Amino acid sequence: MFKQRKFQILFGALAALLVAIGVYNIPFVNSRLAWRIDNLRAEIGAVLNPPSEQVFVPAAPVATKTLPAPGVTRISPNTETPTPVLPTAVPSVTPTPLPERADLKGELFYADQKNRWNYCGPANLTMALKFWGWKGLPGKTDDLRDQIAQVVKPGFVDPQKNFIDRGRLDLNVMPYEMADFVIEYTDYSALIRHGGELYVLKALINAGFPVIIEKGYYERDTQGNRTWMGHYLFVTGYDDAEQVFTVQDAYYLDNEKPRKNVRIKYDAFSNGWRAFNYLFMVVYPVEREPEVLSLLGNWSDPNWAYRNALSLSEADISTLSEIDLFFAWFNKGTSLVQLQEYGLAAEAYDKAFAIYAGLSQEGNLRPYRMVWYQTGPYWAYFYTGRYQDVINLADVTLSTPSVGPTLEESLYWRAMAAYALGDTGAAYADMGEAVRLNPNFAAAIQRLQEWGG
DSSP states (O other), rough: OOOHHHHHHHHHHHHHHHHHHHHSHHHHHHHHHHHHHHHHHHHHHHHHHHHHOOOOOOOOOOOOOOOOOOOOOOOOSOOOOOOOOOOOOHHHHOOOOOOSEEEEOOOOOOOOOOTSSOOHHHHHHHHHHHHOOOOOSSTOOOOOOHHHHHHOOOOOOOOOOOOHGGGGOOOOOOOHHHHHHHHHHHSEEEESSSOOOOOHHHHHHHHTTTEEEEEEEHHHHHHHOOOEEEEEEEEEETTTTTTTTEEEEEOOTTTTOOOEEEEEEEEHHHHHHHTTTTTTEEEEGGGHHHHHHHHHHHGGGGHHHHHHHHHHHHHHHHOOHHHHHHHHHHHHHHHHTTTHHHHHHHHHHHHHHHHHTTTTGGOSOOOTTHHHHHOOHHHHHHHOHHHHHHHHHHHHTTTSSSTOOOHHHHHHHHHHHHTTTTTTTHHHHHHHHHHHTTTHHHHHHHHHHHHHH
16 A cells, blocks of 8 residues: 555656646746746856856967968958058047037937847847838838847747747847848948047047947846946947946846936946957948048048057056956957957967956956957967867856857857867867857858868
8 A cells, every 4th residue: 555655656746747847848838937947047057156267278379280361250340351560550640629519319219128138239239220210121010129139149949939038048249240230131331440439439429420339347147146248338429528428228127217328437438348449330321431431530441440459458458457457458369360460369368368367256356258259369279270278268168158058159169179170070069059059150150061061
């Protein structure tokens, strides 16, 4: 009798488990519960394996092979071959006096990223396009943010999940992906420049062209932890008397009002902007491109802009310390990568990562998401033959997301390094996973085709 009772209990427990699994996999149930389970798993993982404790230590810079200059894959829309310029000096810019203030009423075009996963990029691009009257893609009537996201962060294929949930694992949209969307899917155009300065932003805004910038800052994440993150801002005004920019911030907490017309002091703005090599993007009507290029002045030449960014990083290196010094050395590497000075770039990144390792872990200050957003180190190490450093950096970077190793760019570069070392099995696996996570990742698709996968 006891054995029969025990069997009934075990059988009942197993049946209940199977029913629970079945119910969980019902699409509408899964979409409501999966993210909560993922959040719980993320919180446990962050306690057991804090991402800020993961440190990449570069190996001795011994090249095993030299590869030709890159082809399709890129970290920015720059497709021209830059002319090496070191140590050519960057000429000084004589600014034309501007009005004391300008306001483009950016709040009228505000879009937030609420009820979406990692929608900072789509939300900001929505604002930039709405400013010029964009109504959406032909034949589309859904949310403008989603129309953009379906291209730049389509998410993995899973019939049990809706579009929003499928995109949850895509943690970042690169600037070049946003610019490509504008150029390929709309009647407008866009350009990206590094090495921006406050004056050029104000000149554009004063002439009626709002600007998207990328910055770093400390914010509460979805688990409620204060942590460093990358973020886009839509810049729509300035006031020299108050020393502030006016920005539209797509991110806000549940207990806050939408962050429209946020005023940021010039110094604080520059400090956050530094983390992304002073990058900015302008969206504009195609027919007004000559006007945009005229307003940009020297920045109309992307290679001049990279050299200016290099000069800014060197000036920052001479005056900054701690985390800001890390950003300065990282920026130097980024500018050198864009100028195809890969050996010097690798040295700059080595210095940056050495500084990173020495940063305090208290208060979660380490910017462990840095390579989520900026893949320059992979370029520098790969094109100097430091394949194991590419793999090691990717391993560290892929260990930091709470949702798992879902950074398609890091998977791409780890695959490239594995392939170069002859580990084709690992290369195919990582490249295939990169395409699974982002079916629109053209560079990874091309590599698989070249490899016969």
